[in-house]
Amino acid sequence: MKSKLNIGLIGAGRIGKVHGETIAFRVPEASLVAVTDANPEAAAALAARCAIPHVATNAGEVFANKDIDAVLICSSTNTHADLAVQAAEAGKHIFCEKPIDHTLEKIDRALEAVARNNVKMQVGFNRRFDANFARVRQSILSGEIGTPHLMHIVSRDPGPPPISYIKVSGGMFLDMTIHDFDMARFLIGEEVTEVYAAAGVRVDPEIGNAGDVDTAVILLRFANGVIGTIDNCRMAPYGYDQRVEVLGSKGAISTENQYPNRAVVSTAESVRRDLPLNFFMERYLDSFERELREFVAAVVNDRPTPVTAADGRVPVVMALAAKKSYLEGRPVKLSEVSNGGQS
């Protein structure tokens, strides 16, 4: 038995660096053996930082490396699905950043390749591994709050991304709400059958000019009768706002934001604290470590990954349905968009 799982990293941008450093410094059960990036300097810099022995010129070189057991696909979204197909064909286990793609066709091709080659795939819905949300899931699983009735997710960014990013993002539902769609399914442990989205441009007219919205509420109907809401905004002036609340037959559970400290200052003006953690890499740092540990453990122990390939598809269906609901001003069933051809 090899002592460590050998990993190839594809993409050394923002999230690639997070995952690379996590594997290098926080997951002793795995080793990074190669890294590649469209920008060779980025790959080289990360290799130096994390002592990665090999800088590959492209992803194909990584897939061809016989020493590599698994790959982390952290490149731009439009490349995820094709890379996943190639990785699967090469017999590599796959950790793929979310979303797999913006279209169901490409997602389905990736899922088919994964299934056919019998490799494992985990999609990067890291928030499931956050201690707060994991606690909520545990509460529902254990029956602590009884049968769930209502769920409310607040998910607001500290500020909007650049307009250039908005234009290629696929729209707020696919880019931002996608995490919340996954969270909704994860927490309730049931599928959503219908969504109704109300949305608008409140933060920046340029976002509207780019054909997107920046503020939305999405109402979810679950197959088991639970009603959920997702409250999204591209800008929360006080910082990153990430909370959930579930009401059940025996009680409720809710979570608060994470703060850099727990100090409270009382003066003649107010009783106040510092702002919550402002950046997803601070807020979700621990979750990135936990998701990769779980991925490595799933591969090493030949267990199912905790966020499967199928888990990567459904939130895209939900996002497409939400977009359709917003455009048509009516509730939309997921079955209306789930069979392809709609993008």
Place this chain on the structure above:
Amino acid sequence: MKSKLNIGLIGAGRIGKVHGETIAFRVPEASLVAVTDANPEAAAALAARCAIPHVATNAGEVFANKDIDAVLICSSTNTHADLAVQAAEAGKHIFCEKPIDHTLEKIDRALEAVARNNVKMQVGFNRRFDANFARVRQSILSGEIGTPHLMHIVSRDPGPPPISYIKVSGGMFLDMTIHDFDMARFLIGEEVTEVYAAAGVRVDPEIGNAGDVDTAVILLRFANGVIGTIDNCRMAPYGYDQRVEVLGSKGAISTENQYPNRAVVSTAESVRRDLPLNFFMERYLDSFERELREFVAAVVNDRPTPVTAADGRVPVVMALAAKKSYLEGRPVKLSEVSNGGQS
């Protein structure tokens, strides 16, 4: 100038007692001079308790009393509108419990009589006077959180009322959500144009058998683009749950529940506190006093009442639209139901 405003109390049931005791013991600017109730013993008991000099045999006797300046209509809902008409015809100012009626026809008759006789009318949306919600309204008015974008109201009862009450309640939207519809308008200071209601029976199948729902989310579109949600349930196992949250362009404001004490107990099992106030008369005690003080002040100083007759009509329109939305599974514009004939 008379030293005190003379008040006649119509109805000595649960809410009649609250208002009677409030006037008697907490509003020195007013005096109760007569009380009447369908149950003469209830009227007599309250008269004894609050030193009310006259127990009238019926409402007509109260309206005929020349010493009386204003009446509090606290009888059963189906009598509100007719009594308001009679009171207006008699020239009495009116404080009327919510809702004025379940039908717009009767509400409009009452409003017409009030206008024609030039008396003041205040509708009993007491929650506006709660210190928490008043603080939220002030925050929006003052610009503290900038332009509002999103609003979320949580309004859950500690447990469902008896099925016998459910059957005559007009349904959850008219009976329970009515307060939240008023709160939404009050907080945002703008009208709602469209509602979408998702609802179900989660708490007690008997409520469903009675033709009602017990759990709902109502999505609100305001004329100014704000998107709101109301989260309702007839049962919160931990007690009365009454909170709001508003996100604006410069910040957010949210409120917590009220508790009987601020003690926190930490043991080997948990860090915990006692349950929130469980009963609306405890939770909203102060608001009942404030609304009556404001009513008395409006009459004495000939100012508009803080919750006008028109404010009593709109939430009924919203409730009727929400019911229609629930039944038809689509968003409903208030204009679809606001002109009568729909009930």
Place this chain on the structure above:
Amino acid sequence: MKSKLNIGLIGAGRIGKVHGETIAFRVPEASLVAVTDANPEAAAALAARCAIPHVATNAGEVFANKDIDAVLICSSTNTHADLAVQAAEAGKHIFCEKPIDHTLEKIDRALEAVARNNVKMQVGFNRRFDANFARVRQSILSGEIGTPHLMHIVSRDPGPPPISYIKVSGGMFLDMTIHDFDMARFLIGEEVTEVYAAAGVRVDPEIGNAGDVDTAVILLRFANGVIGTIDNCRMAPYGYDQRVEVLGSKGAISTENQYPNRAVVSTAESVRRDLPLNFFMERYLDSFERELREFVAAVVNDRPTPVTAADGRVPVVMALAAKKSYLEGRPVKLSEVSNGGQS
């Protein structure tokens, strides 16, 4: 049986008004039948406000009134003991504001008269009736936190009183800490045997010039081994700060301050709330009502009062010991000052 307990009010100043209005408007089991004050206008004004039928020219007139069952002694501290003696001789039950006196001799004369005439006496340590502190006491009594080990009281005023008041106050320990000394005994249910006081002038040098301190920590040793601390300051810039915390063998209990609302505002600067209640009459309003209801109930039902005459003496002993400790820079046993001659 008389329907109500007839009460005479001695003193119509700040606290006299609080108690007068409480009896008039919130304690239906009692009636105010007479009021007197060194300032006749103050007495007349309160009589008008609370519908008190008789304004007496002096306390003796109140004591001579055969209709009066009990008196509330709310005059200046230096008159408490003599008035209590006279009231007891007249057979009136006594509610006396704290402290009974600054000297043990006068206190002991009052206690002797009370005992000899077999009247009831309650001393105005209202904080025992506050919902927060009552909850802490209940926690200890019920065993919820096991055997108490450590107790910490924070008691800070929003700002210092006028220097003219400081000069006649008896000093901070007798004037301000006296409430905390009572709270310490009440919460732990045990006597303190030794105190050690560290104190200084931090807030205003004029307080030092007047021979007093404005900031102190008093360490308490209880007979059962519990160690307590009292943290006092004449000025908390954020408002009235009144908290306790007790650690026991099975857990801990702590209380927070009371706030005018439970709203939290989050902006780009901070996550904040409004300041706590700033004035003792707001913060302790409910406790004033509860203490008088309990006094009335104790008299009517011939039960011991919840804060006995003896409970009025011990905190004065503790204050005298704290002062001695501060002056001599050493721990002082209560037995060193409890037998008179020390003031």
Place this chain on the structure above:
Amino acid sequence: MKSKLNIGLIGAGRIGKVHGETIAFRVPEASLVAVTDANPEAAAALAARCAIPHVATNAGEVFANKDIDAVLICSSTNTHADLAVQAAEAGKHIFCEKPIDHTLEKIDRALEAVARNNVKMQVGFNRRFDANFARVRQSILSGEIGTPHLMHIVSRDPGPPPISYIKVSGGMFLDMTIHDFDMARFLIGEEVTEVYAAAGVRVDPEIGNAGDVDTAVILLRFANGVIGTIDNCRMAPYGYDQRVEVLGSKGAISTENQYPNRAVVSTAESVRRDLPLNFFMERYLDSFERELREFVAAVVNDRPTPVTAADGRVPVVMALAAKKSYLEGRPVKLSEVSNGGQS
């Protein structure tokens, strides 16, 4: 310039492992080049875990290693001072776990060697680097709360250590309160001149039989007039309790405990959360990383260490004074014990 600071680790026990893993995985600016431990297997295991190239047979071998720039002294307390002397003589910079020793003589010998050999020394008061306490210190430094008046430290362990440990611990003041003595100086930025300690055996009589106490309050007088209290107990049933509170002329700052999550569960029984972090390695994990990063930075950049050798001496003086105060039942000035010969 060498790319990394080379470090030798002396001691591979509990805290040695913490520091070793921190350097290996979280401080890229430093490398572990050797480790030694009285138990060679512990050293070998840690070397394997952290890829430390050399396992030394004893500390002398580490000191003789020319490649090593600095050492971490993590062995048992009674060896700290001698090892520090040897390290200093060998020209190695020193990070030494607290306390340097239980006697001032040995501490002074170590400090003298450090000064004479012009090496840097940092003492392991890691709590200074905790985000909460650092925020409090910043608040005082920045003037946010004005001039400090009162300080309160709560420091309670989740449970007592084994009696065998108690017996060699030097007593609670030297073993446990030592951290709080350092915290007091750090927060206020001023020296304590006098202490008064009240203490007892509340948790376990065996601790008393071993000649120690398990519960204490220590009152501190600072040179600038600030009055402080430290509230210690060997057992808080709800977990590790680590809080501070400071009142100043313009406001107050207080900190809460750290929790594994921010979820709140509301049921028919209570509104509760999970227990706070229970173990110092969880609670202070980040602080261990920060203190070593700062040590490495101080050596690399030739700056003073943030916790100096002198900072390691004063808390021992305070502990000796507290013990003397406890034994003699009187306040004790630090000058009474600070010149040696007293232990």
